[in-house]
Amino acid sequence: MEEHDILKELNLYYPFKFEKIEFLRSGGCVSYIVYTDEAKYLLKIVPKTFADTVKQSVDILLYLVKHDFPVPKLVLTENGMPYWESGTSNGRYRYIIFEYIEGREPEQGEKTEQIGELVGRLHSIMGSYNGNLVVHDKYFFIDRYIDILHQKKYPAYKLREFIEYGDLLWSKIKDLPRGFSHGDLHRGNVLYSSSNELYLLDFDTACNSFPVYDIMVMCDATDYFTFKPEDYDMTTQIFESFLSGYAKYRTLTSAELGAFYDLVAVRHYQLQATIIEIYGLDCVDEAFIDRQLNWLRKWREKCYSGFSLSH
Numbered sequence: 001m002e003e004h005d006i007l008k009e010l011n012l013y014y015p016f017k018f019e020k021i022e023f024l025r026s027g028g029c030v031s032y033i034v035y036t037d038e039a040k041y042l043l044k045i046v047p048k049t050f051a052d053t054v055k056q057s058v059d060i061l062l063y064l065v066k067h068d069f070p071v072p073k074l075v076l077t078e079n080g081m082p083y084w085e086s087g088t089s090n091g092r093y094r095y096i097i098f099e100y101i102e103g104r105e106p107e108q109g110e111k112t113e114q115i116g117e118l119v120g121r122l123h124s125i126m127g128s129y130n131g132n133l134v135v136h137d138k139y140f141f142i143d144r145y146i147d148i149l150h151q152k153k154y155p156a157y158k159l160r161e162f163i164e165y166g167d168l169l170w171s172k173i174k175d176l177p178r179g180f181s182h183g184d185l186h187r188g189n190v191l192y193s194s195s196n197e198l199y200l201l202d203f204d205t206a207c208n209s210f211p212v213y214d215i216m217v218m219c220d221a222t223d224y225f226t227f228k229p230e231d232y233d234m235t236t237q238i239f240e241s242f243l244s245g246y247a248k249y250r251t252l253t254s255a256e257l258g259a260f261y262d263l264v265a266v267r268h269y270q271l272q273a274t275i276i277e278i279y280g281l282d283c284v285d286e287a288f289i290d291r292q293l294n295w296l297r298k299w300r301e302k303c304y305s306g307f308s309l310s311h
Contacts, residue, residue, distance in 0.1 A: 001090075001093075003021045003023070003032075006021055006032070006043070006045075007019075007020075007021050007034070009084075009086055009095065010034060010043070010095075010097075013077045013078060013079075013084045013095075014075070014077055014078060014097070015078045016036050017036060017037075018034050018035065018036055019035055019036060019037060020034070020035040021033070021034045021035070021043070022034075022035075024042070028046075028047070028049075028050060028278075029044050029045060029046045029047070029050065030044075030045045031043065031044050031045070032045075033100065034097070039100070040100045041075055041097050041098060041099060041100050042072070042097065042098040042099075042100050043095065043096070043097050044095070044096045044097075044098070045093050045094075045095055046093060046094045046095075046096065047091060047092075047093055048091055048092045048093065048094075050204070051094060053204050053205075054083070054094050054096070054204070056131065056132070056133070056134075056203075056206060057202075057203040057204045057206065058074065058082045058083060058096065059131050060126075060129070060131065060203045060206055061073075061074055061082075061203060062074065062082065063126075063129055063131070064122075064125065064126075067125050069121065069122065069125055069200075070118070070197060070198060070199045070200065071199060071200055071201070071203075072098040072099050072100075072101055072191075072199060072201065073098065073099045074096065074097070074098060075097040075098065075099060082096065083095055083096040101191055101193050101199060102193060102194040103191040103192050103193035103194055103199070104191070104192055105187050105188055105190065105191070105192070106187055106190055106192045106198075107187075108187065108221060108238075109221075109234075109237075109238055109241075110192075111192060111198065112219075112238055112241040112242050112245070113241050113242065113244050113245035114198060114245055115190060115198060115218060115242065115245065116215075116241070116242035116243060116244065116245030116246035116247075117245035117246065117248050117249065118190075118198050118200065118245075119182075119185065119200075119214060119215065119218065119242075119246060120245065120246035120247065120248055120249030120250045121248075121249045122180075122182070122200060123179065123180060123211045123214070123249065123250050124249040124250055126179070126180035127179060127180065129180060133180065133206060133207050133208040134207045134208065135207065135208045135209070136181075136183075136207045136208070136209040138170050138174065140270065141170070141173075141266050141269060141270050142166040142167075142169065142170050142266070142269050142270075143166070144269075144270075144273035144277075145162070145166075145269040145270070145272050145273040145276075146159070146162060146163055146166060146269075148272075148273055148276050148277075148281070149162060149289070151281060152281055152286075152289075154286065154289060155286075158289075158290070158293060161293060161296075161297075162269075162293065162296075165265070165296060165300060166269055169262050169265055169266050169269075170266075172258075172259055172262045173210065173259045173262055173263060173266065175255070176210045176212060176253075176255055176256055176259055177210070177211065177212075177253060177255075177256065178208060178209065178210060178211075179208065179209075179210075179211050180206065180207075180208065180211065181206065181207050181208070181209035181210060181211055181213055181214050182200070182203065182205070182206055182214050183205030183206050183207045183209065183213075183214075184202065184204075184205040184217070185200075185214040185215075185217045185218050186217055186218065187218070189201045189202045190218075210256075210259075210263075211250075211256075212252060212256040212259065212260065212263065213263055213266075213267075215239070215242060215243075215246065215252075215260070216260055216263040216264060216267065217267065218242065219235060219238045219239040219242050219260075220235055220264050220267065221234040221235040221238055222235060222264060222299075224268070224271070224295075225291070225295075226295075227294070227295045227298040227299065229302060232261075232302055235264070239260060261299075261303045262303070264299065265296055265299050265300065265303075268292060268295065268296060272284075272289075272292060
């Protein structure tokens with residue numbers, strides 16, 4: 001849809017007049033900044049493929065706003081709806097408008113204790129959420145990637161290493177406490193506003209999973225592509241600082257503490273699978289997968305030979 005057509009749609013459904021639109025970014029969804037005479041807002045256009053994901057995300061946002069948790073507020077349509085749906089020649093789309101918050105992504109290690117407190121509060125509040133959440137299990141975390149490696153005909157002798165380590169990792173995390181998980185809680189989904197407040201963003205991948213997985217993603221300071229031994233120590237420092245804030249709302253069990261470093265490795269399986277699902281089987285070659293296998297070998301050696309909370 002052309003930008004002037006989007007503005008026309010907006011002005012049919014909202015109680016104020018939008019004057020200007022600017023493209024922001026594109027991925028699974030397309031985002032714009034839209035302006036009235038007095039303010040600017042974030043517009044997210046979501047294809048029908050992600051309709052269920054969007055409905056869940058909107059429900060969570062409304063729940064969190066009701067509990068005074070810092071997330072961008074939804075701008076309701078003239079009829080009081082959190083989004084509207086419209087069809088084009090390319091299919092049906094859902095349009096969602098959020099308040100625009102000026103700010104930036106925190107730097108690595110910045111505001112770590114405060115972010116820990118915020119995430120602890122999130123997990124505490126969402127413990128009472130009764131909405132349906134997709135359940136993520138071993139297939140999502142480990143076996144999706146194994147299936148992809150089979151499809152790519154990755155050499156069996158190397159595939160066996162992925163399978164063996166994946167099974168070991170799952171044996172260490174499968175019985176961890178389950179509950180609400182943001183699902184993609186990296187620093188890019190934290191906003192440090194110009195008024196010095198922290199907000200959490202993007203609940204499209206929320207799930208019923210391991211809450212400690214959120215903590216690992218936020219605290220993981222390793223280089224995804226290149227193993228560096230010193231990153232282990234940096235990750236530990238960030239984790240400890242994060243926990244000093246998180247503990248104000250929730251205390252991790254000894255099992256969760258012990259699984260932290262194993263979850264760093266699990267993320268490589270999960271994230272590789274997600275990347276390949278989005279960009280296609282040919283987006284990585286055997287050499288790239290070999291480098292990931294080598295990373296995991298070195299991480300496993302470090303976790304078992306060095307000091308950690310888990311070993």
